[in-house]
Amino acid sequence: MNAEQPTIPRIWVFVEQQEHQVHPVSWELLGAAKRLSADLPGSVVEAVLPGHQVADLAPQAFQYGASRVYVIDNPVLEIYRNLPYAVAVSRLVTEYRPEIFLIGATTLGRDLAGSIATRVGTGLTADCTELSIDPANHILAATRPTFGGNLMATILCRRHRPQMATVRPRVLPMPEPVPDATGEVVNVPFNMREEDVPVKRLRLIRAKEQPNIEYADVIVAGGRGVGGPEGFALLQELADALGGMVAASRPVVDAGWLDASRQVGQTGKTVRPKLYIAAGISGAVQHRVGMSGADVILAINTDPNAPIFQIATLGIVGDLYEVIPALIRQVKGQSYDGQAHL
């Protein structure tokens, strides 16, 4: 055990890095941890950074709010694999006994979080959309959608520690970094050897197209009402004119019109663009949970009763093949200087 006072409530954030790039959800979580810390007397915000030769990323964690970064450096951690990461992080949890531990609900984070929670024997709440401290007993209140977004449940973990939660990218706002913030680096020894790891990566087949719709400022999304894959060329033209990206609702992806990486919603991605244009999307709850964080929603649908209109800043009842070409003309006429970044 460490010699430090074990009673300091530590709020931990897992810093996810791959190929030396930190996933921005890690900073979003540090922002959330800072807010939780304000409601948890005496608490500190700290980051856990496993990898190989990643210590130079620690200053970024300080800028986003960590006062201390635990760097776990070992060649077996160079490429993410479940076992070495789960063992390394679980050991650290057992040693420092954090009060709260937040992990991004990415592919990596979802793979890892359940393994850590099981090793440590604690509770884990997946895909939270809201985190707060219950003022009565100072425990984490982790709220998440369930039953396909039809119901919100606030989950508590009363007696087990840490209280673990995952949050999807873009559910929480990105905090402003504090450029001159500093903190303490704790180098954590970890001595697993490669021959102890039962899984090897043979190769990575990189996807040709990796649209990152989660972080787009403008999204033009199409649904079943677009009618077919050809229609997305028109949505792409509007997206290009606005400097945005094309996305889709689930039926479009199920029909094979667009790749699953562009799907918004419960089983796709969560987005929070400044502008979300929903064309031919009826707006089932499963879709809305993925995009209701947009600043401005413009919906176009032929059906005046489409549920998307209940949340749209402006709803247009009409044919998208009439409205969108007219919008493209207007947008291009106003010479937006946005850049396409597909």
Place this chain on the structure above:
Amino acid sequence: MHAVVAIKQVPDTSNVRIDPETGTLIREGVPAIVNPYDIHAVEAAVQLKERVGGGQVTVITMGPPKAAEALLECVEQGADRAILISDRKFGGADTLATSYVLARAIEVINAELPVDIIFFGKQAIDGDTAQVGPGVATRLNIPLITYAVAIEEFDLAARRAVVHRRVEQGIEVLETTLPVLLTVEKEIAPVRHAPLPRLIAAARYQPEVWTATSPVPFDPQQIGLKGSPTVVGKAYTPAPRSGGEVISVAALGLDAVVARAMAVIEQAHIRNLQPVTGVVS
């Protein structure tokens, strides 16, 4: 080859409705289905058995007595043995308690006939946690490969497999020792229609029922509510984001509608867009 598949019967969430009066979930009349990802997990196990020239596929589920229906669907698909783990004492289990029960059951199944591979769907559509598969692999201390989309090699003699998994950057190709636990995407195996002899076999099949005490004495401290660190504090229907005006092209004409749309686009302040930063490449 012995494959174990863990499945879950779930309410068809695409049919879940909210009572507008009470704001609560209407569960009555919502059809119970086999979790869609689990159907592909069963199919993957059955196809793997065919590929290696034989073996056994065992399907397990923890759930109410009604979940036996879901097991029978898996027998139709080609599962050889089906076990329903059902007892009121399991009620209220969170993912930690669920992973304990499934892992313990698989240990017992493994002692009878060694298990080479375990399949889970990538997540269940009711809870969407994706936590139980990783929890079971951790408890069994075997390799875990989540989001599996293909089994490139499966070598029982050499005790190794090569599995493709979907990650944000593309497809990761992993070599693993056996036994291994996979959580699968739908692409792992397309679902085929069950042939008539399978349907007949399933009609006669009775799933085994395991309770909390027999034939396996589960640790009462680790099951149900007692074994679950998390509790639901409160549940409520999400407050809808309130919408604004709805206008129609038919009523106002295209020019007026587009002018309003442009005014709304202006509100988003997207001029002078910066390239997206902080994106994982």
